[in-house]
Amino acid sequence: MVREISIGDVKIGGNRPLMLIAGPCVIENELATLRAAERLMTICNAVDIPLIFKASYDKANRTSVTSFRGVGMKEGLRILEKVKSSLEIPVLSDVHSIEQVQPAAEVLDVIQIPAFLCRQTDLVVAVAKTGKVVNVKKGQFLAPWDMENAVGKAESTGNERIILTERGVSFGYNNLVVDMRSFPIMRNSGFPVVFDATHSVQLPGGQGGSSGGQREFVEYLSRAAVATCIDGIFMEVHENPDKALCDGPNSIKLDDLADLLKQLKSIDAIVKKP
Structure with a gap:
């Protein structure tokens, strides 16, 4: 049995219904981030699916040195704190170095280890030591099966509040x-x-100086994955993906989210039926 983890009012694991981690790839500015969080909360309340808001304050693994990376850690954490306090929803962002871990832990409910850094032992251990998810x-x-080693690194600190994400x-x-x-x-x-x-429909570096993507396949892969009895779905969303400053080609439009979530909830209810 998969253990259940509580993140504020959001619960994931066990035989709990599907939950959602969603938000823009990167924090572009305060107004756009708050607007996205408010729309996501409205959509998730209407569909009745738990939400963790996700946005990166810094994307350190961009394709090009000229790519937009975000607003930086200090400003980004301030904005995420505002999202968290004003809308009362958990927030998630990623860290790229040990120096970022403690400031991030003061704000974030979930600290994410980026895919490219999942083997960085010191970083995984430092994040796990905060006691955060x-x-x-x-x-x-x-x-x-290699992810058992990442789990072992986090568990070595005594922290068993771990989520694994396929991308x-x-x-x-x-x-x-x-x-x-x-x-x-x-x-x-x-x-x-x-x-x-x-991110699973991303085409890494596919546009030369940036990554491409095939957002038209998000719905198909999502339905298939939920049918395997997963615990949560992660999506980067934007009000206008074609104008997004990061990962636009693989982000989905906020206007399209509600209908997809309804489908996924229906599939989830079938596969998790006692």
């Missing part, structure tokens, strides 16, 4: 593929598993 994204270069595996050049077998394999760890539906 740790979301470890599976590297594009790892097999699902696809490299398939040739500038392409990712999702192996649906990875979900039950990673859930065998005893920890909740989330599917990152939008």
Whole structure:
């Protein structure tokens, strides 16, 4: 049985219904971030699905040195604190170095280890030592069973509040593929598993100086993943993905989210039926 983890009022794991981690890829500015969080909360309340708001204050792993990275840690954490306090929803962002961990832990409810850094032992251990929920994204270069080692690193600190997230595996050049077998394999760890539906349709570096994406396939992969009995779905959303400053090609439009969530809830209810 996959253990249940509480994140404020949000519960993930056990045999709990599907939950959502969603938000824009990167914090573009305060107004846009608050607007996105408010719309997400309205949508999730209407569909009755728990929400954790996600946005990165810094995207350190961009393709090009000229790519927009975000507003920085200090300003980004201030904005996320405002989202958290004004809307009373948990917030998630990622860290890229040990120096970021403690300031991030003062604001974030879930601290995310980026896929490219999931093997960085000192970073995983430092995040786990905060006692916060740790979301470890599976590297594009790892097999699902390799994530047992990431779990072991986090558990070595005594922290058992761990989530594992699948985001696809490299398939040739500038392409990712999702192996649906990875979900039950990673859930065998005893920890909740989330599917990152939008990064999984990313085409890494596919546009030369930036990544491309195929957002038209998000709904298909999402439905398939939820049918494997996962615990949560992760989506990057934007009010106008074609104008997004980061990951626009693989983000979905906020206007399209509600209908997709209704479908996913229906599938989830069937596969988790006692």
